[in-house]
Amino acid sequence: MIDFLNSIVVLLNFIIIPGIAYGSQLALGALGVTFVYAILRFANFAHGEIMSFGAMITILFTWFFQSQNINLGILPTALLALPIGIIATIILCIISDKFVFQYYRYQKSVPVVLAMVSIGVMFVINAIIRIIIGTETIKFSDGQKFIMKAKQFKVMTGLNEGLALKSSQVITILITIVLLTFTFWFLQKTKTGKSMRAFSDNEDLALLSGINPDKVVFTTWIIVGVLACVAGTLYGLDKSYKPIIYLNLVLPIFASAIVGGIGNPFGAVVGGYVIAFSEIMVTYAYKKFLVYLLPSPLEPTGLVQLLSTDYKFAVSFSILVIVLLIRPSGIFKGRVL
Amino acid sequence: MIKFESYEWIAIAIMISLFIFVGFIQGWSVSLVILNMCIISAIMTMGVNISWGYAGVINFGVMGFLAMGGLAAVIVSYPPITESWQVGGRGLGISFILLVILVIAVMYINKIVTKKRNRYLLNTIVIFFGILLIRHFYLTATDNIEDVNPAIAGFLGGLGLPIIFSWIVGGFFAAGVAFIIGKVALGLRSDYLAIVTLGISEIVVSVLKHEEWLSRGVKNVIGLKRPVPYEINLQNADWFINLVTYLNSTKLNNIIDTSDRQQVLNNLIIDGSGIFVKLSYALLFLIVMVIIFYFANKAQLSPWGRMMRAIRDNETAANAMGKDIVKQHLIIFVIGAAIVGVAGAMLVTLDGLFTPSGYRPLRFTFIIWIMVIVGGSGNNLGAIFGGFVIWFSWIEAAPLTTFIINQLTAGLEPTNALKLHLLDSVPYFRYLFMGLILLLILRYRPKGIIPEKIRHS
Numbered sequence: 001m002i003d004f005l006n007s008i009v010v011l012l013n014f015i016i017i018p019g020i021a022y023g024s025q026l027a028l029g030a031l032g033v034t035f036v037y038a039i040l041r042f043a044n045f046a047h048g049e050i051m052s053f054g055a056m057i058t059i060l061f062t063w064f065f066q067s068q069n070i071n072l073g074i075l076p077t078a079l080l081a082l083p084i085g086i087i088a089t090i091i092l093c094i095i096s097d098k099f100v101f102q103y104y105r106y107q108k109s110v111p112v113v114l115a116m117v118s119i120g121v122m123f124v125i126n127a128i129i130r131i132i133i134g135t136e137t138i139k140f141s142d143g144q145k146f147i148m149k150a151k152q153f154k155v156m157t158g159l160n161e162g163l164a165l166k167s168s169q170v171i172t173i174l175i176t177i178v179l180l181t182f183t184f185w186f187l188q189k190t191k192t193g194k195s196m197r198a199f200s201d202n203e204d205l206a207l208l209s210g211i212n213p214d215k216v217v218f219t220t221w222i223i224v225g226v227l228a229c230v231a232g233t234l235y236g237l238d239k240s241y242k243p244i245i246y247l248n249l250v251l252p253i254f255a256s257a258i259v260g261g262i263g264n265p266f267g268a269v270v271g272g273y274v275i276a277f278s279e280i281m282v283t284y285a286y287k288k289f290l291v292y293l294l295p296s297p298l299e300p301t302g303l304v305q306l307l308s309t310d311y312k313f314a315v316s317f318s319i320l321v322i323v324l325l326i327r328p329s330g331i332f333k334g335r336v337l
Numbered sequence: 338m339i340k341f342e343s344y345e346w347i348a349i350a351i352m353i354s355l356f357i358f359v360g361f362i363q364g365w366s367v368s369l370v371i372l373n374m375c376i377i378s379a380i381m382t383m384g385v386n387i388s389w390g391y392a393g394v395i396n397f398g399v400m401g402f403l404a405m406g407g408l409a410a411v412i413v414s415y416p417p418i419t420e421s422w423q424v425g426g427r428g429l430g431i432s433f434i435l436l437v438i439l440v441i442a443v444m445y446i447n448k449i450v451t452k453k454r455n456r457y458l459l460n461t462i463v464i465f466f467g468i469l470l471i472r473h474f475y476l477t478a479t480d481n482i483e484d485v486n487p488a489i490a491g492f493l494g495g496l497g498l499p500i501i502f503s504w505i506v507g508g509f510f511a512a513g514v515a516f517i518i519g520k521v522a523l524g525l526r527s528d529y530l531a532i533v534t535l536g537i538s539e540i541v542v543s544v545l546k547h548e549e550w551l552s553r554g555v556k557n558v559i560g561l562k563r564p565v566p567y568e569i570n571l572q573n574a575d576w577f578i579n580l581v582t583y584l585n586s587t588k589l590n591n592i593i594d595t596s597d598r599q600q601v602l603n604n605l606i607i608d609g610s611g612i613f614v615k616l617s618y619a620l621l622f623l624i625v626m627v628i629i630f631y632f633a634n635k636a637q638l639s640p641w642g643r644m645m646r647a648i649r650d651n652e653t654a655a656n657a658m659g660k661d662i663v664k665q666h667l668i669i670f671v672i673g674a675a676i677v678g679v680a681g682a683m684l685v686t687l688d689g690l691f692t693p694s695g696y697r698p699l700r701f702t703f704i705i706w707i708m709v710i711v712g713g714s715g716n717n718l719g720a721i722f723g724g725f726v727i728w729f730s731w732i733e734a735a736p737l738t739t740f741i742i743n744q745l746t747a748g749l750e751p752t753n754a755l756k757l758h759l760l761d762s763v764p765y766f767r768y769l770f771m772g773l774i775l776l777l778i779l780r781y782r783p784k785g786i787i788p789e790k791i792r793h794s
Contacts, residue, residue, distance in 0.1 A: 113779070113783070119703055123707075123775065124772035127765050135765075313539060314543050
């Protein structure tokens with residue numbers, strides 16, 4: 001029985017909690033991508049950089065607050081700076097729409113052209129970020145690091161295995177729940193949300209019913225800004241901020257959005273967790289887990305690892321390819337918000 | 338035969354004069370370094386242009402195909418390491434045979450079992466245990482190989498052939514990978530295809546990065562043999578010394594003192610050997626570029642090229658005319674990738690080293706795409722022009738930015754924090770330039786600087 005509990009704790013500590021935290025970050029990112037895809041109908045390659053931009057502004061203001069000795073006690077100061085980051089990200093999104101994307105929307109350009117345009121935007125934002133903050137890794141989480149340390153847990157329960165709970169993980173999960181609830185409430189219950197869904201379902205019909213497309217697009221960019229900034233900041237808070245990382249993060253985010261069914265917000269969230277968990281589960285060495293569960297003669301000698309951790313990144317793409325082959329529309333039928 | 342319009346001659350003249358300009362300002366050595374990379378970029382751009390410009394098939398896997406070309410350069414030119422083959426060859430052979438058996442088994446299951454659920458279940462079981470079995474042989478073999486003299490070897494080595502062969506082999510490697518990708522992913526909508534190819538190219542690079550027995554991974558392969566002479570050999574070769582003396586005879590004759598003259602001659606020989614090596618590279622690359630350009634143009638003007646344009650402009654209509662769209666897309670995707678692979682092998686040849694961790698999508702996929710869009714998709718000369726101009730501005734952006742920042746902040750003190758910060762971030766301004774160029778071109782000249790010619794035949 002104790003062995004069983006130990007094995008569960010191992011799973012929780014190394015797979016489930018990191019998986020949920022990482023999955024939440026991906027889910028928020030994928031939700032942003034899916035919003036752009038459903039309303040503006042293109043794959044936004046700049047999304048990673050938008051996330052990075054939001055995180056950067058948050059970091060700058062975190063530093064400012066820290067220098068003024070303003071803090072939130074046990075919570076990271078970044079939470080205080082987050083609203084400012086969100087506002088800046090929304091402004092960035094709306095500026096990029098006004099000066100760049102709007103023109104192509106009025107031209108009714110094909111999605112590929114818009115994707116190319118978003119690559120241009122990606123380069124510009126990327127350059128701005130690097131010029132402002134450089135390329136070094138930045139750790140900006142302060143306050144209390146752990147809610148529960150592995151040692152505390154061992155003492156508390158008397159088990160062999162420890163369970164560590166980082167505060168950044170808990171914050172990630174809580175903020176994600178709040179944000180997702182709000183987003184889905186907004187889509188389902190409010191008038192603007194309903195008009196967004198109508199617009200994504202059938203643009204012409206929505207226009208005929210008197211929905212103002214500019215307003216829908218404007219609202220979309222606000223939501224995208226909020227989601228991107230929060231996702232970027234949470235990722236930076238959890239792992240540490242590095243401008244280059246966000247370009248690499250775009251790919252798992254796209255994978256999440258497509259796996260879940262692109263254009264489907266619920267799918268994007270599920271996709272985020274699917275990708276995160278498969279990345280972690282395929283590259284985790286199960287030896288420790290099996291040692292507890294199996295009787296000693298059956299104990300594994302190797303690491304019992306399907307793929308080495310070097311391939312973490314490749315896993316999300318293999319999943320993407322497999323899903324596209326078996327079920328091209330994603331786990332949940334895509335294309336409708 | 339290919340005939341250039343007057344504005345195309347202007348474009349060619351611009352390209353040539355850029356290098357002459359840099360040659361006079363920053364020296365011929367710098368100019369030739371940029372020229373070599375420009376030619377390679379132009380070949381990559383032509384590869385992408387063939388699939389995107391001719392047929393509208395998007396290929397964001399440029400980075401992966403380049404890396405495959407680079408791998409070919411290593412495998413062809415590096416001398417074989419017999420010890421590695423002895424300790425690991427058998428294990429690798431067994432795992433390869435097992436892999437083939439596994440693939441056949443899966444195909445067989447797909448053919449025999451008709452019920453969908455059973456098929457997935459059976460496939461999962463077979464693949465899972467198959468991989469476990471293969472891993473057993475494979476891991477022992479690769480561990481053994483990686484233990485062979487890890488400081489200088491630790492991988493299988495290559496065939497020890499002249500590296501120039503790898504340019505063709507690299508094309509085939511990239512084509513092979515492209516064939517698999519195309520089989521899997523073509524038929525997806527264009528933006529999905531972009532993401533999938535981007536992702537698969539990341540997978541290719543991460544395999545090259547981590548399979549040390551094959552490519553030495555992050556430890557890099559250095560010291561690949563050159564197809565052109567080494568500087569040190571040139572400096573000791575009589576014919577080269579005579580050549581330099583002959584070319585600079587007037588200058589040398591003006592110097593009366595013999596020891597001074599010898600000193601000047603030595604310097605000239607050292608400079609000259611570097612330039613000679615780069616010139617030989619440039620010549621080899623130019624030959625490849627002209628050959629590819631010639632055939633690409635011929636293909637575009639042929640009935641096949643016309644069919645490709647028809648497919649690009651209206652898939653449904655082309656399909657109704659009996660063209661096999663899936664097959665043609667696959668063919669052109671593979672051809673485009675093969676050309677990119679050739680460029681990848683040339684890139685490694687030029688550097689003389691293979692660094693898998695150096696392959697980043699920003700540098701090796703997106704920049705190439707900017708070249709295609711800026712140059713003009715569907716026009717091969719446009720592709721070359723784009724390759725030249727974008728690579729040129731990518732390199733020359735840093736000196737230009739330094740100049741501009743110094744001008745703008747001339748009123749500030751040299752210790753001003755803002756000025757120092759801006760000067761520190763000079764390397765990042767090139768991304769800004771690239772983004773702005775792309776956005777401006779897409780807005781005001783969406784067909785590129787040298788657009789595709791409209792043909793009415």
